[in-house]
Amino acid sequence: MKKVLVILLLAVLGYYTAATFFDIGFGQPHFIKGLEPVKDIYLAQTVKTLKVSNAVTSIVVNFRGFDTLGEVTVLFLAVTVLGSVLYKKRHEVGERSVLFSASSIVTSGSKLLFPAIILLGAYVFIHGHLSPGGGFQGGVIIATGFLLMLLSYENYSVSHTALSVVESLAGITFAGVGLLGFLHGGTFLQNFLPTGVLNNLFSGGIIPIIYIAVGFKVGAELTGVIYTVLHEKGQSNG
Amino acid sequence: MIYFILICILFLLMIGASVYAIIQKDLLYAVMATGIISLILSILYYLLQAPDVALTEAAIGVALTTIIFVITIRNTVRMEDESDKKEKFKSAVK
Numbered sequence: 564m565k566k567v568l569v570i571l572l573l574a575v576l577g578y579y580t581a582a583t584f585f586d587i588g589f590g591q592p593h594f595i596k597g598l599e600p601v602k603d604i605y606l607a608q609t610v611k612t613l614k615v616s617n618a619v620t621s622i623v624v625n626f627r628g629f630d631t632l633g634e635v636t637v638l639f640l641a642v643t644v645l646g647s648v649l650y651k652k653r654h655e656v657g658e659r660s661v662l663f664s665a666s667s668i669v670t671s672g673s674k675l676l677f678p679a680i681i682l683l684g685a686y687v688f689i690h691g692h693l694s695p696g697g698g699f700q701g702g703v704i705i706a707t708g709f710l711l712m713l714l715s716y717e718n719y720s721v722s723h724t725a726l727s728v729v730e731s732l733a734g735i736t737f738a739g740v741g742l743l744g745f746l747h748g749g750t751f752l753q754n755f756l757p758t759g760v761l762n763n764l765f766s767g768g769i770i771p772i773i774y775i776a777v778g779f780k781v782g783a784e785l786t787g788v789i790y791t792v793l794h795e796k797g798q799s800n801g
Numbered sequence: 802m803i804y805f806i807l808i809c810i811l812f813l814l815m816i817g818a819s820v821y822a823i824i825q826k827d828l829l830y831a832v833m834a835t836g837i838i839s840l841i842l843s844i845l846y847y848l849l850q851a852p853d854v855a856l857t858e859a860a861i862g863v864a865l866t867t868i869i870f871v872i873t874i875r876n877t878v879r880m881e882d883e884s885d886k887k888e889k890f891k892s893a894v895k
Contacts, residue, residue, distance in 0.1 A: 619853045687856070695852035703860035710868055785865060792872050
Protein backbone atom coordinates (compact mmCIF):
# COMPACT_ATOMS: atom_id res chain seq x y z
CA MET A 564 0.00 0.00 0.00
CA LYS A 565 2.78 2.38 0.96
CA LYS A 566 4.73 1.57 -2.18
CA VAL A 567 1.70 2.20 -4.38
CA LEU A 568 1.24 5.59 -2.75
CA VAL A 569 4.87 6.47 -3.31
CA ILE A 570 4.70 5.44 -6.96
CA LEU A 571 1.50 7.42 -7.41
CA LEU A 572 3.08 10.52 -5.84
CA LEU A 573 6.17 10.17 -8.02
CA ALA A 574 4.00 9.77 -11.10
CA VAL A 575 2.09 12.96 -10.32
CA LEU A 576 5.31 14.85 -9.64
CA GLY A 577 6.89 13.47 -12.80
CA TYR A 578 3.88 14.41 -14.88
CA TYR A 579 3.89 18.02 -13.75
CA THR A 580 7.67 18.39 -14.11
CA ALA A 581 7.53 16.99 -17.63
CA ALA A 582 4.55 19.15 -18.51
CA THR A 583 6.44 22.26 -17.40
CA PHE A 584 9.42 21.29 -19.50
CA PHE A 585 7.33 20.67 -22.60
CA ASP A 586 5.88 24.15 -22.34
CA ILE A 587 9.32 25.76 -22.55
CA GLY A 588 10.22 26.59 -26.10
CA PHE A 589 13.91 25.79 -26.20
CA GLY A 590 15.67 27.56 -29.04
CA GLN A 591 12.64 29.73 -29.76
CA PRO A 592 12.62 33.49 -29.39
CA HIS A 593 9.65 33.06 -27.07
CA PHE A 594 10.75 31.30 -23.94
CA ILE A 595 7.24 30.28 -22.98
CA LYS A 596 4.88 29.56 -25.87
CA GLY A 597 2.31 32.21 -26.56
CA LEU A 598 4.01 35.02 -24.63
CA GLU A 599 6.09 37.92 -25.80
CA PRO A 600 9.87 37.54 -25.37
CA VAL A 601 10.45 38.92 -21.90
CA LYS A 602 14.05 40.05 -22.47
CA ASP A 603 12.97 42.71 -24.94
CA ILE A 604 10.43 44.11 -22.50
CA TYR A 605 12.97 44.16 -19.68
CA LEU A 606 15.69 45.84 -21.73
CA ALA A 607 13.30 48.45 -23.09
CA GLN A 608 11.79 49.18 -19.67
CA THR A 609 15.23 49.40 -18.04
CA VAL A 610 16.26 52.38 -20.12
CA LYS A 611 12.88 54.01 -20.78
CA THR A 612 10.87 53.69 -17.59
CA LEU A 613 13.37 52.97 -14.83
CA LYS A 614 16.32 55.05 -16.14
CA VAL A 615 18.86 52.52 -14.90
CA SER A 616 22.01 52.04 -16.96
CA ASN A 617 22.98 48.64 -15.53
CA ALA A 618 20.44 46.15 -16.86
CA VAL A 619 21.55 43.43 -14.44
CA THR A 620 20.69 45.64 -11.48
CA SER A 621 17.26 46.55 -12.81
CA ILE A 622 16.43 42.87 -13.31
CA VAL A 623 17.81 41.75 -9.93
CA VAL A 624 16.24 44.51 -7.86
CA ASN A 625 13.15 45.55 -9.76
CA PHE A 626 11.77 42.86 -12.07
CA ARG A 627 13.07 40.03 -9.90
CA GLY A 628 13.10 41.95 -6.62
CA PHE A 629 11.09 39.36 -4.76
CA ASP A 630 13.74 36.73 -5.59
CA THR A 631 16.40 39.02 -4.14
CA LEU A 632 14.39 39.31 -0.94
CA GLY A 633 14.28 35.51 -0.85
CA GLU A 634 18.04 35.29 -1.35
CA VAL A 635 18.67 37.74 1.46
CA THR A 636 16.35 35.73 3.68
CA VAL A 637 18.22 32.50 2.86
CA LEU A 638 21.51 34.15 3.79
CA PHE A 639 19.98 35.46 7.01
CA LEU A 640 18.71 31.97 7.89
CA ALA A 641 22.11 30.41 7.19
CA VAL A 642 23.86 32.95 9.40
CA THR A 643 21.31 32.44 12.18
CA VAL A 644 21.73 28.66 12.08
CA LEU A 645 25.52 28.96 12.13
CA GLY A 646 25.30 31.28 15.11
CA SER A 647 22.90 28.99 16.97
CA VAL A 648 25.08 25.92 16.34
CA LEU A 649 28.25 27.60 17.54
CA TYR A 650 26.70 29.79 20.22
CA LYS A 651 27.07 27.49 23.21
CA LYS A 652 30.72 26.84 22.63
CA ARG A 653 31.48 30.49 22.15
CA HIS A 654 29.67 31.31 25.33
CA GLU A 655 31.84 28.86 27.24
CA VAL A 656 35.11 30.16 25.90
CA GLY A 657 34.58 33.87 25.41
CA GLU A 658 37.86 34.39 23.64
CA ARG A 659 39.33 33.94 20.24
CA SER A 660 40.07 30.32 19.50
CA VAL A 661 41.80 30.85 16.17
CA LEU A 662 44.80 33.11 16.23
CA PHE A 663 47.03 33.96 13.33
CA SER A 664 50.34 35.47 14.31
CA ALA A 665 50.81 38.65 12.29
CA SER A 666 53.98 40.66 11.84
CA SER A 667 54.10 44.43 12.29
CA ILE A 668 54.13 44.92 8.52
CA VAL A 669 50.80 43.10 8.25
CA THR A 670 49.20 44.96 11.16
CA SER A 671 50.18 48.46 10.02
CA GLY A 672 49.46 47.63 6.38
CA SER A 673 45.98 46.37 7.17
CA LYS A 674 45.31 49.47 9.27
CA LEU A 675 46.07 51.50 6.15
CA LEU A 676 44.07 49.27 3.83
CA PHE A 677 40.96 48.88 5.98
CA PRO A 678 39.34 52.31 5.24
CA ALA A 679 40.12 51.93 1.55
CA ILE A 680 38.40 48.53 1.43
CA ILE A 681 35.34 49.87 3.25
CA LEU A 682 35.23 52.82 0.83
CA LEU A 683 35.44 50.47 -2.15
CA GLY A 684 32.62 48.34 -0.80
CA ALA A 685 30.44 51.40 -0.19
CA TYR A 686 31.23 52.67 -3.68
CA VAL A 687 30.29 49.34 -5.23
CA PHE A 688 26.89 49.19 -3.60
CA ILE A 689 26.03 52.89 -3.91
CA HIS A 690 26.86 52.81 -7.63
CA GLY A 691 25.14 49.47 -8.15
CA HIS A 692 22.68 50.91 -10.65
CA LEU A 693 25.36 52.64 -12.69
CA SER A 694 28.31 50.27 -12.84
CA PRO A 695 28.87 46.54 -12.37
CA GLY A 696 28.38 45.46 -8.81
CA GLY A 697 25.67 45.87 -6.23
CA GLY A 698 24.56 45.10 -2.73
CA PHE A 699 25.90 41.58 -2.49
CA GLN A 700 29.30 42.40 -3.96
CA GLY A 701 29.73 45.56 -1.90
CA GLY A 702 28.66 43.78 1.27
CA VAL A 703 31.13 40.98 0.70
CA ILE A 704 33.93 43.50 0.08
CA ILE A 705 33.10 45.22 3.39
CA ALA A 706 33.12 41.85 5.16
CA THR A 707 36.54 41.19 3.62
CA GLY A 708 37.81 44.41 5.17
CA PHE A 709 36.64 43.31 8.62
CA LEU A 710 38.17 39.90 7.96
CA LEU A 711 41.54 41.54 7.30
CA MET A 712 41.34 43.41 10.61
CA LEU A 713 40.26 40.28 12.51
CA LEU A 714 43.16 38.32 11.06
CA SER A 715 45.83 40.90 11.78
CA TYR A 716 44.73 42.05 15.25
CA GLU A 717 44.21 39.41 17.90
CA ASN A 718 42.07 41.61 20.14
CA TYR A 719 40.03 43.28 17.40
CA SER A 720 36.38 42.73 18.14
CA VAL A 721 33.11 43.57 16.47
CA SER A 722 30.05 44.26 18.56
CA HIS A 723 27.50 41.54 18.01
CA THR A 724 24.58 43.76 18.98
CA ALA A 725 25.68 46.42 16.50
CA LEU A 726 25.90 43.81 13.77
CA SER A 727 22.44 42.46 14.47
CA VAL A 728 20.94 45.97 14.72
CA VAL A 729 22.44 46.95 11.34
CA GLU A 730 21.28 43.69 9.82
CA SER A 731 17.73 43.97 11.12
CA LEU A 732 17.39 47.63 10.16
CA ALA A 733 18.59 46.89 6.64
CA GLY A 734 16.16 43.99 6.31
CA ILE A 735 13.30 46.14 7.59
CA THR A 736 14.25 48.86 5.11
CA PHE A 737 14.15 46.40 2.23
CA ALA A 738 10.78 44.95 3.19
CA GLY A 739 9.39 48.39 4.12
CA VAL A 740 10.35 49.95 0.80
CA GLY A 741 8.74 46.97 -0.86
CA LEU A 742 5.55 47.43 1.11
CA LEU A 743 5.46 51.17 0.31
CA GLY A 744 4.96 50.10 -3.30
CA PHE A 745 1.71 48.48 -2.16
CA LEU A 746 0.60 51.69 -0.47
CA HIS A 747 1.36 53.60 -3.62
CA GLY A 748 -1.19 51.53 -5.41
CA GLY A 749 0.92 48.96 -7.17
CA THR A 750 2.64 45.70 -6.48
CA PHE A 751 5.30 44.66 -3.98
CA LEU A 752 8.61 46.45 -4.68
CA GLN A 753 7.05 48.72 -7.28
CA ASN A 754 8.89 51.93 -8.00
CA PHE A 755 7.23 54.98 -6.43
CA LEU A 756 10.03 57.54 -6.45
CA PRO A 757 10.92 59.81 -9.36
CA THR A 758 13.37 58.03 -11.62
CA GLY A 759 15.54 61.03 -12.49
CA VAL A 760 17.96 61.24 -15.38
CA LEU A 761 19.75 58.26 -16.88
CA ASN A 762 23.36 57.82 -15.66
CA ASN A 763 22.93 60.16 -12.69
CA LEU A 764 23.73 58.99 -9.18
CA PHE A 765 20.21 59.87 -8.05
CA SER A 766 18.32 57.84 -10.58
CA GLY A 767 16.44 54.59 -10.74
CA GLY A 768 13.86 55.33 -8.05
CA ILE A 769 13.98 52.82 -5.20
CA ILE A 770 16.82 50.71 -6.65
CA PRO A 771 19.70 52.58 -4.91
CA ILE A 772 17.85 52.51 -1.57
CA ILE A 773 17.30 48.76 -1.79
CA TYR A 774 20.86 48.12 -2.88
CA ILE A 775 22.27 50.18 0.00
CA ALA A 776 20.09 48.17 2.41
CA VAL A 777 21.23 44.88 0.85
CA GLY A 778 24.85 46.02 1.06
CA PHE A 779 24.61 46.79 4.79
CA LYS A 780 22.75 43.56 5.43
CA VAL A 781 25.16 41.29 3.57
CA GLY A 782 28.18 43.06 5.04
CA ALA A 783 26.88 42.67 8.61
CA GLU A 784 25.87 39.04 8.08
CA LEU A 785 29.14 37.92 6.57
CA THR A 786 31.16 39.80 9.18
CA GLY A 787 29.09 37.93 11.76
CA VAL A 788 29.88 34.61 10.05
CA ILE A 789 33.63 35.26 10.13
CA TYR A 790 33.48 36.49 13.71
CA THR A 791 31.51 33.41 14.82
CA VAL A 792 33.81 30.99 13.02
CA LEU A 793 36.90 32.65 14.47
CA HIS A 794 35.52 32.27 17.99
CA GLU A 795 34.61 28.62 17.64
CA LYS A 796 36.47 26.56 20.17
CA GLY A 797 37.90 23.43 18.64
CA GLN A 798 40.80 21.14 19.26
CA SER A 799 43.56 23.13 17.70
CA ASN A 800 46.22 20.72 16.58
CA GLY A 801 46.78 21.77 12.99
CA MET B 802 41.63 34.74 -31.84
CA ILE B 803 43.85 35.99 -29.05
CA TYR B 804 40.87 35.89 -26.70
CA PHE B 805 40.20 32.30 -27.69
CA ILE B 806 43.80 31.29 -26.92
CA LEU B 807 43.68 33.17 -23.60
CA ILE B 808 40.42 31.47 -22.62
CA CYS B 809 41.87 28.07 -23.56
CA ILE B 810 44.96 28.68 -21.41
CA LEU B 811 42.77 29.77 -18.49
CA PHE B 812 40.61 26.66 -18.84
CA LEU B 813 43.67 24.43 -18.83
CA LEU B 814 44.99 26.21 -15.72
CA MET B 815 41.63 25.71 -14.04
CA ILE B 816 41.58 21.99 -14.81
CA GLY B 817 45.15 21.68 -13.57
CA ALA B 818 44.33 23.46 -10.32
CA SER B 819 41.26 21.27 -9.74
CA VAL B 820 43.25 18.07 -10.29
CA TYR B 821 45.91 19.38 -7.92
CA ALA B 822 43.23 20.16 -5.31
CA ILE B 823 41.92 16.59 -5.52
CA ILE B 824 45.23 14.72 -5.33
CA GLN B 825 46.94 16.99 -2.79
CA LYS B 826 47.09 15.49 0.70
CA ASP B 827 47.95 18.79 2.41
CA LEU B 828 44.52 20.40 2.80
CA LEU B 829 45.90 23.93 3.03
CA TYR B 830 47.44 23.64 -0.43
CA ALA B 831 44.20 22.10 -1.73
CA VAL B 832 42.22 25.10 -0.41
CA MET B 833 44.67 27.48 -2.07
CA ALA B 834 44.16 25.57 -5.33
CA THR B 835 40.38 26.01 -5.06
CA GLY B 836 40.99 29.72 -4.49
CA ILE B 837 43.03 29.83 -7.69
CA ILE B 838 40.14 28.11 -9.50
CA SER B 839 37.79 30.87 -8.32
CA LEU B 840 40.27 33.56 -9.37
CA ILE B 841 40.59 32.15 -12.89
CA LEU B 842 36.81 31.71 -13.05
CA SER B 843 36.30 35.37 -12.19
CA ILE B 844 38.76 36.39 -14.95
CA LEU B 845 36.80 34.18 -17.35
CA TYR B 846 33.52 35.80 -16.31
CA TYR B 847 35.06 39.19 -16.97
CA LEU B 848 36.31 38.12 -20.41
CA LEU B 849 32.85 36.74 -21.21
CA GLN B 850 31.36 40.17 -20.41
CA ALA B 851 29.72 39.40 -17.08
CA PRO B 852 31.46 41.87 -14.74
CA ASP B 853 28.75 41.59 -12.07
CA VAL B 854 29.27 37.87 -11.69
CA ALA B 855 33.04 38.34 -11.89
CA LEU B 856 32.94 40.75 -8.94
CA THR B 857 30.83 38.33 -6.90
CA GLU B 858 33.08 35.40 -7.71
CA ALA B 859 36.22 37.36 -6.86
CA ALA B 860 34.86 38.55 -3.51
CA ILE B 861 33.13 35.36 -2.35
CA GLY B 862 35.11 32.60 -4.05
CA VAL B 863 38.60 33.98 -3.65
CA ALA B 864 38.42 35.80 -0.32
CA LEU B 865 35.62 34.55 1.91
CA THR B 866 35.34 30.85 1.05
CA THR B 867 39.09 30.38 1.10
CA ILE B 868 39.53 32.05 4.46
CA ILE B 869 36.64 30.13 6.03
CA PHE B 870 38.26 26.88 4.85
CA VAL B 871 41.60 28.04 6.22
CA ILE B 872 40.02 28.76 9.62
CA THR B 873 38.37 25.33 9.55
CA ILE B 874 41.69 23.66 8.79
CA ARG B 875 43.25 25.63 11.60
CA ASN B 876 40.58 24.25 13.94
CA THR B 877 40.83 20.64 12.72
CA VAL B 878 43.66 18.75 11.06
CA ARG B 879 45.85 19.93 8.24
CA MET B 880 46.96 16.70 6.60
CA GLU B 881 44.49 14.38 4.96
CA ASP B 882 44.94 11.05 6.70
CA GLU B 883 43.07 8.04 5.41
CA SER B 884 44.50 5.34 7.66
CA ASP B 885 42.57 6.20 10.82
CA LYS B 886 39.59 8.00 9.33
CA LYS B 887 37.07 5.84 11.22
CA GLU B 888 38.74 6.37 14.57
CA LYS B 889 38.80 10.10 14.08
CA PHE B 890 35.16 10.15 13.04
CA LYS B 891 34.19 8.20 16.17
CA SER B 892 36.13 10.52 18.46
CA ALA B 893 34.67 13.57 16.71
CA VAL B 894 31.14 12.25 17.19
CA LYS B 895 31.75 11.67 20.88
